[in-house]
Amino acid sequence: DAEITQSPRHKITETGRQVTLACHQTWNHNNMFWYRQDLGHGLRLIHYSYGVHDTNKGEVSDGYSVSRSNTEDLPLTLESAASSQTSVYFCASSEEVRAWADTQYFGPGTRLTVL
């Protein structure tokens, strides 16, 4: 069955280190998204991509970067981890923007702790 996976599921790192969170989907969806979830804020969009080699900044993109070299993967990199980036990170994917009835499908999440 098609799915969306994230790895690692849990990560503890130190301030200043570079961290990469992986997201892989097998639906062949063009659109992929990264969100962070914090208490009291719901989910906030970090970066998103509408296709290979396309990336865009979301609401809270500072300190994060993404690259899209194929359809299946959108890795999220924290260039220099900060304690404020301790959060739960969700990856999501969806079909074409023109697919009006489509929703975003979410991965299982990665819990990141920055000490």
Added chain:
Amino acid sequence: ELKVEQNPLFLSMQEGKNYTIYCNYSTTSDRLYWYRQDPGKSLESLFVLLSNGAVKQEGRLMASLDTKARLSTLHITAAVHDLSATYFCAVDIRAQKLVFGQGTRLTINP
């Protein structure tokens, strides 16, 4: 800046009762989503509302959208314990860029 506000943020109710969660948003949009999240889990899509007056129903949940009032509601009928979860609305501001509400944590007691 788009704001999406849900209320209430916390809701404790008894089984068998009816209640409504409200989602207000501050800019024009005609596409709104409802998601469910169980503790420690991912988000599960419940409804996609695509136009003014849209109404969708699944089991004991019914969602509606009034784009003129910039309001969506999620109505729970005869609540059961299994519906305990956090519910999020999300507004599509452009090309599937979603802005989420804070979430409503629903607890249904026997």
